[in-house]
Amino acid sequence: MTTSSVINSWTPEIIEVRPPEGGLRTGAISSALVEEFGRRFSAELVVAALERDVKVAYDITTPMWSGHVEYLLTHCPMGTNLSLLAPIPPKGIPYFLARSMAVLTRPLVQWKLRSRLVALRRVVEVN
Numbered sequence: 455m456t457t458s459s460v461i462n463s464w465t466p467e468i469i470e471v472r473p474p475e476g477g478l479r480t481g482a483i484s485s486a487l488v489e490e491f492g493r494r495f496s497a498e499l500v501v502a503a504l505e506r507d508v509k510v511a512y513d514i515t516t517p518m519w520s521g522h523v524e525y526l527l528t529h530c531p532m533g534t535n536l537s538l539l540a541p542i543p544p545k546g547i548p549y550f551l552a553r554s555m556a557v558l559t560r561p562l563v564q565w566k567l568r569s570r571l572v573a574l575r576r577v578v579e580v581n
Contacts, residue, residue, distance in 0.1 A: 468488055481501060497515065499513070510524070521540060523539070524540070538567055540567075
């Protein structure tokens, strides 16, 4: 899921990635070049938690925002649910303005994240 050849299939905005030295483990650091909304920027990702078949969480830092992201797998009778938790407040924007922007952009963000989860599901099922 995290190799350069596979990562673009479920996170198309990543232009290039430097995988963590020593493999994916808690505390590992990775960097990436990202293109989103017509802008290119670097991102640093630090693996915060890793539980096989349960959770991968990382702290991400970019020039525009920092946050904590978690992908959670929950087993259920019909299969497995994959959830994405990412409360990422933008840097330097007042709460009221950030909240208003969040409400207005929610449908676009939900569509984008759902499409990413569908693509990630395909990668997981194939690999």
